[in-house]
Amino acid sequence: MQATLDPKPSSPAPSAEVSVAIRDLCFNYGSSQALKDITLDLHKHEVTAFIGPSGCGKSTLLRCINRMNDEIPGTRVTKGSIHIEDINIHDPSVDVVKLRRDVGMVFQKSNPFPKSIYENVAFGLRMRGVKDKQVIDQAVEESLRSAALWDEVKDRLQESALGLSGGQQQRLCIARTIAVKPLVVLMDEPCSALDPIATAKVEELVWQLKNDYTFVIVTHNMQQAARVSDRTAFFYMGELVEYSDTKRIFSNPRVRKTEEYISGRFG
Amino acid sequence: MPPMNQQHIFHELDKTMNALKDSVLLMASLTRQNLERSVNALLNRDIDLARSVIGDDTEVDELEMKIDQIGMDILLRFHPVATDLRLVITSMKMAHNLERISDHAVNIAKRAKKICKSSEAIETTIIEPLYTKAEKLLRDALLAYTDANPELGQGLKPADAALDAEHKQVIAMLSGRLENAGPRAENLLHLIFVARSLERIGDLSVNIGEDSVFLSEARDIRHEHRKSPEAGESQD
Numbered sequence: 001m002q003a004t005l006d007p008k009p010s011s012p013a014p015s016a017e018v019s020v021a022i023r024d025l026c027f028n029y030g031s032s033q034a035l036k037d038i039t040l041d042l043h044k045h046e047v048t049a050f051i052g053p054s055g056c057g058k059s060t061l062l063r064c065i066n067r068m069n070d071e072i073p074g075t076r077v078t079k080g081s082i083h084i085e086d087i088n089i090h091d092p093s094v095d096v097v098k099l100r101r102d103v104g105m106v107f108q109k110s111n112p113f114p115k116s117i118y119e120n121v122a123f124g125l126r127m128r129g130v131k132d133k134q135v136i137d138q139a140v141e142e143s144l145r146s147a148a149l150w151d152e153v154k155d156r157l158q159e160s161a162l163g164l165s166g167g168q169q170q171r172l173c174i175a176r177t178i179a180v181k182p183l184v185v186l187m188d189e190p191c192s193a194l195d196p197i198a199t200a201k202v203e204e205l206v207w208q209l210k211n212d213y214t215f216v217i218v219t220h221n222m223q224q225a226a227r228v229s230d231r232t233a234f235f236y237m238g239e240l241v242e243y244s245d246t247k248r249i250f251s252n253p254r255v256r257k258t259e260e261y262i263s264g265r266f267g
Numbered sequence: 268m269p270p271m272n273q274q275h276i277f278h279e280l281d282k283t284m285n286a287l288k289d290s291v292l293l294m295a296s297l298t299r300q301n302l303e304r305s306v307n308a309l310l311n312r313d314i315d316l317a318r319s320v321i322g323d324d325t326e327v328d329e330l331e332m333k334i335d336q337i338g339m340d341i342l343l344r345f346h347p348v349a350t351d352l353r354l355v356i357t358s359m360k361m362a363h364n365l366e367r368i369s370d371h372a373v374n375i376a377k378r379a380k381k382i383c384k385s386s387e388a389i390e391t392t393i394i395e396p397l398y399t400k401a402e403k404l405l406r407d408a409l410l411a412y413t414d415a416n417p418e419l420g421q422g423l424k425p426a427d428a429a430l431d432a433e434h435k436q437v438i439a440m441l442s443g444r445l446e447n448a449g450p451r452a453e454n455l456l457h458l459i460f461v462a463r464s465l466e467r468i469g470d471l472s473v474n475i476g477e478d479s480v481f482l483s484e485a486r487d488i489r490h491e492h493r494k495s496p497e498a499g500e501s502q503d
Contacts (some may be wrong), residue, residue: 251352252484263351265273265274
């Protein structure tokens with residue numbers, strides 16, 4: 001692993017193939033409980049999809065993994081823990097900025113900085129204090145190649161990232177995320193604003209990159225969850241209803257509520 | 268998991284799924300009817316009945332194509348999952364098995380027609396026990412599917428084994444009579460082919476039973492005898 005969290009391991013230690021271990025997690029927005037005793041493991045080199053109706057808590061859980069919810073006043077984890085590579089991310093010694101470098105995030109709407117394509121990808125490295133131009137050049141090219149964007153932008157690296165198409169911007173955001181070699185990549189409905197071709201490119205990218213990272217993707221698109229993920233977790237009203245192998249979830253779910261949701265019988 | 272009773276939010280999917288189920292039920296009913304009428308034509312030397320079975324098979328063929336079209340339509344438009352997906356897959360497979368059963372009914376009707384035209388008397392009642400077993404197998408397989416009864420669907424193999432044993436006996440008996448049959452030999456050969464069709468109908472019914480287990484429980488029980496350790500040892 002090239003990226004690490006602050007080294008202060010505490011129990012429970014996740015098993016070897018587990019990247020993120022979530023245990024009995026409860027989370028509140030003020031007095032409203034958004035997550036209820038969530039326990040699940042996210043596995044290395046796998047894509048895990050979070051599905052469920054709006055308001056079920058899937059995005060809240062995603063944002064707990066890199067403590068993005070800390071930015072919202074009145075929110076708090078009331079119980080439980082999240083361990084990433086043996087580190088309790090709520091330990092006071094954890095540097096949240098570093099955590100968010102180790103746990104990158106791609107949002108629903110692409111959000112490139114109003115800078116050049118090159119500077120967008122180089123941003124994380126510069127924040128880490130890397131100054132060697134050769135090192136940055138190499139990292140930018142590697143990241144853009146990994147994000148399947150290099151051939152499309154190699155001759156205009158100094159042009160504004162805002163001039164790229166929506167799909168290219170989203171892949172640029174992925175390149176920016178992986179440039180700092182995170183452990184985990186969180187994706188919150190990354191294709192909801194993209195056309196089918198751009199969506200397919202992002203899905204292909206996730207599939208190619210999962211050998212190097214742990215992916216978690218929140219999606220409302222059941223076909224996307226079925227296509228791109230190895231495991232799927234179904235949430236309803238803040239509870240984890242079912243978590244299983246994706247093929248199992250979409251062919252023979254154990255829980256009736258899951259089947260009602262994925263087959264469009266809900267409500 | 269028990270079958271889903273709740274309707275889909277998108278009612279067009281329910282409407283299309285119901286059209287699929289109705290077509291399968293109609294095809295199953297016509298196929299059973301064709302089998303029954305073909306054997307009656309043979310037993311009662313009813314050439315008109317035999318001709319009508321042969322003619323009515325077209326309707327079964329058309330239903331097979333209609334079921335495939337509806338299935339494709341559902342896959343294309345609605346991307347079904349879980350029980351819905353299994354229903355589409357098993358319905359299309361069931362249509363294929365039913366079409367082949369109806370083809371066997373046509374084969375029986377064609378043999379019946381030839382026997383009717385022959386002036387030689389032949390003891391057609393020999394095949395009655397075979398028909399009784401094959402017809403019950405088909406009935407139970409269809410019930411397993413329509414009533415979502417996986418136990419019934421999984422339990423068809425012993426009945427099919429009994430049908431196979433009966434088939435062997437009938438073939439041995441008819442073959443034994445062939446040597447000295449003289450002009451009756453042709454009719455005996457027709458009966459051998461009828462027996463063969465009834466035996467195949469048993470096999471196809473077992474396929475439907477296996478598909479009904481997949482539909483209800485998402486378990487693939489096909490070729491299970493080959494997967495068992497005992498079977499592996501015996502093959503060695």
